[in-house]
Amino acid sequence: MSITYLEAIREAQAKLLRDDKRVFIYGQDVGGTFGGAFKATKGLAKEFPGRVLNTPISEDAMVGTAIGAAMEGMRPIVEMQFADFSSIALNQVLNNAGTIFWRTGISCPITIRLPSGGTKGSGPFHSQSMEALYSHYPGLIVMTPATVEDAYTMLIEAVAIDDPVVYCEHKYLYYHLKADRLPSEGLPVGQARIARVGRDLTIVSYSAMLHESLTAAEKLAREGLEIEVVDLRSVKPLDTATVLASVARTGRLLAVGESFPWGGVTAEVIARVAAEGFHLLDAAPARVNAKDTPIPYHPNLWSAHRPSSDAIVAKARQLLRE
Amino acid sequence: MSITYLEAIREAQAKLLRDDKRVFIYGQDVGGTFGGAFKATKGLAKEFPGRVLNTPISEDAMVGTAIGAAMEGMRPIVEMQFADFSSIALNQVLNNAGTIFWRTGISCPITIRLPSGGTKGSGPFHSQSMEALYSHYPGLIVMTPATVEDAYTMLIEAVAIDDPVVYCEHKYLYYHLKADRLPSEGLPVGQARIARVGRDLTIVSYSAMLHESLTAAEKLAREGLEIEVVDLRSVKPLDTATVLASVARTGRLLAVGESFPWGGVTAEVIARVAAEGFHLLDAAPARVNAKDTPIPYHPNLWSAHRPSSDAIVAKARQLLRE
Amino acid sequence: MIENFLGSTADVGYNRPMLQTARPKEKPGIAGPPHERYFDAFGWMLLARTFEEKLASLYRGGRITGGVYVGKGQEAVSVACGIFLRKGDVFAPLIRDQAGRSAFGEPLVDVARTYLGSRQGPMRGRDGNIHRGRPREGQLAMISHLGAMISVVVGSLMAKRWRGEKGFIGLTTIGEGGMQTGSTHEGLNIAAVEQVPLVVVATNNHFAYSTPNEREFACQALVDRALGYGFEGYEVDGTDLAACLDVIGSAVKRARAGRPPQLVVASILRLAGHGEHDDFSYVTEDIRKQPFARDCLQLAERFITENKLVDAETLRAWRDQAAQEVEQAFSTAQKEPVPEGTEEDWCAISTRVLCDQAE
Amino acid sequence: MIENFLGSTADVGYNRPMLQTARPKEKPGIAGPPHERYFDAFGWMLLARTFEEKLASLYRGGRITGGVYVGKGQEAVSVACGIFLRKGDVFAPLIRDQAGRSAFGEPLVDVARTYLGSRQGPMRGRDGNIHRGRPREGQLAMISHLGAMISVVVGSLMAKRWRGEKGFIGLTTIGEGGMQTGSTHEGLNIAAVEQVPLVVVATNNHFAYSTPNEREFACQALVDRALGYGFEGYEVDGTDLAACLDVIGSAVKRARAGRPPQLVVASILRLAGHGEHDDFSYVTEDIRKQPFARDCLQLAERFITENKLVDAETLRAWRDQAAQEVEQAFSTAQKEPVPEGTEEDWCAISTRVLCDQAE
C-alpha cells in the first residue's frame, strides 16, 4: 500500500468523523459528490451524511459559524479552499477564535485547514504560506506538517486539542509525498523532529521546505558535509529546545522557509537561537526565504522566487566558510 | 506654541489637502463637524468641502475605494478608526494594494492611517499594533513615527510616495507628546535615527516604545551606563545599516516592541543583526515585547502586559551582565 | 395574516417577508397593560436606565477605566430582545443592550464588576465593559468588530440542533452602521442557508457614532434587506415598548416555530453620546424633534400613568427598587479586589503545555 | 416606464427598483437583427468561444501552466458587459468574461501571451490567465478574492468624477457565489452611498464551483438584493443574446444618465467545468435539461439562421475569421520569449530606494 500526503489528510478526517460525533467539516465544495477543490474530503459527505457541508463563499462566516459550534461542544474542521482566501477570515481567526479562551475561559476547539504554499503556475493568490500571520497573534496553535505521517497524526491531534488550530497543509506535498502506511501515533504536538542527523550545520525548516532542505543536505553530503535537518512540525509553539540542542551539536544555523522574509518563521527561529543560544553559535546564523514580492505565476519566475535546494546549498556553503 | 503628536497629524493632513488637490480623506466619522474618533481630522471637512468623507462601517470597501481612486491618480488617506479594525481591510491591503504595482506596473499611492497601540482601559480590540502583519507581506511601506516631528513629516511623505503606505500612529502619543514647532523637513523615509547616543548597549525601538526605551536609558544613565537608542521610524523598509553601525559601537543589542512576540519587529531586527552583524555582538541579543495574550483591559494587567521602562531596564541589566 | 400580539396563536404560513410596522395601540383608559410582559419589561428598562445613569456619573467622576457606552433611548428594543429568551437560547447582545442583558438574566453585580474592574467579574479584568459575556449561560461575549457575532450565533444554533435540543432560538442585535460590514452580510446569508432559528434585531438609531444614515446606506428601508437574504422582515417603532414587545416577541415566536430567520428593524434616536466621552453635538435640534427621537422610557411611563395602569406609589416603589439594586451592585463590586499582573500566567490557550515561549 | 431597447430614448424617473425580466423576442421572420449590436456581439461571442476551445485543447495537451477558466455558455452576458463600454469607462471583469474583455478592446494576442507565459504579455509572467488586466485602458486586473474589485471600481469612478470627466461609467461582473462575500456587500453598499455610475452584472450560473444554489443563498431571487442597497435591479435570461443586449445595454445607459447603480442578474448554466481540470459531473442530467442550460451561442446562431438574417456563407466566413484570429494570436505568443528569474529585480514597489533588504 502507498498513501499520499493528501490521502493521509482525507483518512485523518474520515477517522475523526468515524470516532467522534462532534466532528463536522465545513467549507466550500467539501461536500456533495465533489469532495473539495483538492479532493481532501472526497467521499466523506456520502459516508457521513449531514456532517460534511458545503458553505457559501463566505470565509468570515465559515469561521464564525465554526467558532459558535465549537463553543457549544462541536469539533469543526474548516477547509479554506486555498490558504490565500483565509485573509477574509483573518479577523474571525485572530480576534474571535484566538481571544475567546483567554477572555471568557470557554475553549474554542476549531481546526482550520489551509491548503498552503506554492505550486507551479498558481500565482500570487493561490500560493501563499500564511503561518507567520497566524503565529504572530496570541491564542492559536499553528501546525505545518511536512510528512505523510505528520499530516495524518497532527490533523487528528489538531481536532483533539481544546484550542483553535491553524493546520497548514502544503499543496506541493499533496501528491509528491508518499508513505507506506499511516502511523497510529506521532510525536507530541509542539515537539520538533531531527529529520536528518549531522554535525556541521543545522538547517531548521518545516513543511515543503523540509524536503528542499533534505535534498540540499544530500547534495552537501556528496562533498563530505554532514548537515543536520530539523523539522519544526509546528511553528507555534516553536520547539526552541530541540533547535538549540541541534545548534549545540553543530554550531551553525540556517533557517529555511517558503514564506516572505520579513518576520517569517525564519526570523523567529534566528531571533530565538541568537537570544537563547548565542554562545552555541560558531558563525552568523542565516536564513533562506522566498523573495519579498508576490508569488509569480510563470514557472521560471516561481522557481527563482521560491527557495530551492540549490539556493539552500549555496547559503549553507557560504555559512560553512565563515 | 506647542503642538501635540495628534495635532501634527491633523496639520499634516491640512497641508496635504491644501497643497495637493489629489488628496482626500476617507474614513468613519472623519467628516462633518466631528473630525474623527480622535479628532485627527477636526475642522478639515469644513475647510475642504467634499474632500473629507465619512464612510459606512466597511473597512474592506474603504480601502478598495481608495485603491481605485489611487490608480486613477488620486492620493487617498484612509483613516481606520482603530488599527484593530484594519483586520477587516487586510485582504484589500495585502492582496490588492500590495500587489498592484508588481503585477501591472501601475502604482497605488494610498496611505492608510492606523491609530495603533495600547492605552489604559482599551482592551483587546482597541489596542493592537499591527505593523508585523503588514510588514510580512510584500508591496507595502510601514511607518511607525515616534515623535511629533516625524508624525508630521512622515505623513506628508507617506502621501507623496507612489506606493501604498501603512502609517501606524500611536494613540498613547497623541496627547502625551508635544513639540515646539513643526519641521519643514525630516530624515528621509527608510532611515533610522539615533535618538540617544551611548556606547554600552544599543536599544532598537520605534513608536511609543521609543519613549519607554529612552526612559530606561535615563534610568540606566544614573548607574553610569550609556545606552544608545535607535528609533527605527519605519519598520519596512527596516534600516539595518543604522542598526548595525550602532551595534558596532556598543556590541550589544536589545530590541523593544509593543506588539506580540512571535515574528514581530524585534524578531526581524535580531535576525538581521545576528545574520549580518554577528561578529559585532559581544553578547546575546535580547528582546522585550508585549506578552503573548490579547491585550488586557484592566490597567493593572495592561501595564504588566506592555513593555515598561522597568522591564526594559531589567532586560538591559541582564544583557549587560553577560 | 400576521398577528403581532404575542398572546395570539395565529401564526402564519411562509410567504414573502411582510414589511409591517407595529404602531402604539392607543386605546384610552384600557384596563390592563398592552402586553402581558409590559410591566416586567418596564422594570428592566428602569433598571437599565438607572444603572447606566449611575455608570455615566461614575465615568464623569473618573471612576471608570475605559469607555462607557449606554443604551439610553434603546431600552424598549433591547428589553424586548432579552425578555422572551429562555434557558438554552443564545443571546449575542451589543453595546446598547443593558436592558436585554438584564432581562436575559445577567446579574447586575457582574456588570458593575466589569466596569469597576473587579477580578470577580465575568471577564476577570481581561476584557471590559460591553465585551462581557457569560457563554456558559448562553450570553456570548462580543468582539468589537461589528457583525462578527452573527455567524457565531448561527454555529451555536447548528450545534444545538445536532445535539437534538428543541425549541431553542438565537437572538443577536446590530446597529444600522454595523449592517454595512461584510461580516454581517456573510452572517445573515449563512443563517438563511443553514435555516437556523435566529432573530436579528437591527436598531437604526440614525447614527453610527457621528455618521448619519445618508453616509451609511442608500436604500429606502433597511428591512428590505430581509428579502435579499430569505429572512422574514419587520419594522418597528423602537420608542414604543408595546410595539417592540409585539414585533420582537412575534419574531421570537416564529423563529421558535421553525420559520426562516427573522429580521426586525427598529427606528429610534440614540439619546446619549456614542460613548460617554461624546457630546453628540452633531445631532441637530431638528433631528431631536423627530418622532423617532422620543424617549421610550418616558413614553412607557406616561402610558402607564395616563392609563392609570398602576398608581404613583407603585411607580415610585419600582424606581426605588431599581436604585437600590444599582447601589447594591456597585457597592459590592467596589469592595472586591482588582486583578494583578503578577497573578496572571499569560497563557492565551487552554492547553497550557502548548504555550509558546517567545518573549 | 422602462424601455428595454437600447434604441429607445425614453429613459425613466427614479422609483423603486423594477424586477424586470426581458424575454427573447420571438417575432418570426423579422427583417433585421433584434438589436443594433447583435451581429457585433455575435462576432465577439464566436471569437471568445473559438479562442477558449483552442485554449482548452492546449490545456489538455499540457501546454498551459496554471488553470484555464472559460466562459462557455456565458458569452451572451459577457459580451453585453463589454460591448457598450467606451474609452474612459472602467471594466472589472472576472473569470468568465473573455467575450466582454474582447468587446471592450483587449487584444487577443495579450490573452494568448498571458496563458502561454510570454514576457510580452500584460502581466509579464508575474500573474496569469484570468488575472490579467490593462488598468491604463480601463480594464482592471482582478485579484482572486471575489467581490474585492467592486469597491475598486467605485473608487475609480469617484476619481473620474473629481477630475471632472463626464459620461463615463464602471461595469463589473460577479458570480452568484461571489455575491455572498462580505467584500461584495461592502462594495455594493458603498457604490450606492457614493452614487457612482456603476453597473454590476451578476451571473447566476447555478453553481459556485461544485456548490449548487441551495447551499449558496436562500433568497427567492438575487435581484431582490438591489432593493436593499438602493440599486435598480433587473433580471435577464442569459441564454438570450438579444435580451442581454437589451437589459445590460439599458442598465449601462441608465448609469450614464446619472441614475443609481444598476444590478443585473442573469440566469444561465455554466457549460464547462469550473476550470478545465473539472469534469463538472456534479451537474445532473436534470439540470442540463433546464431552459437556463441552453447554449447562448447556439441559440443566437439558430435565431440568425431561422430568421435568415445572414446567409450560410457569411456565417461560415465569420467562423473562419474567428479561427484565424485565434490561430494568429497563439502563434504570435508562442514565438515570444518567456520571462527569466535572473532578469527580475524582485522589488514589489515602485519607489525602488525603499525596497526592504530582508532575505
Ligand SMILES: Cc1ncc(C[n+]2csc(CCOP(=O)(O)OP(=O)(O)O)c2C)c(N)n1
Ligand atoms: C468593523 C468595525 N469597524 C469600526 C468599529 C468602530 N465602531 C464601534 S461602534 C461604531 C458605530 C456603530 O454604529 P451602529 O452600528 O449604528 O451602532 P450604534 O452605536 O449606533 O448603536 C463604530 C464605527 C467597529 N466596532 N467595528
Ligand SMILES: Cc1ncc(C[n+]2csc(CCOP(=O)(O)OP(=O)(O)O)c2C)c(N)n1
Ligand atoms: C473569497 C474567495 N473565496 C474562495 C475563492 C475560490 N473560488 C474561486 S472561483 C469560486 C467559485 C465562484 O463561483 P461564482 O461566484 O458563482 O462564479 P462562477 O465560477 O460560477 O462563474 C471559488 C469558490 C475565491 N476566489 N475567493
Ligand SMILES: [Mg+2]
Ligand atoms: Mg447606529
Ligand SMILES: [Mg+2]
Ligand atoms: Mg456561479
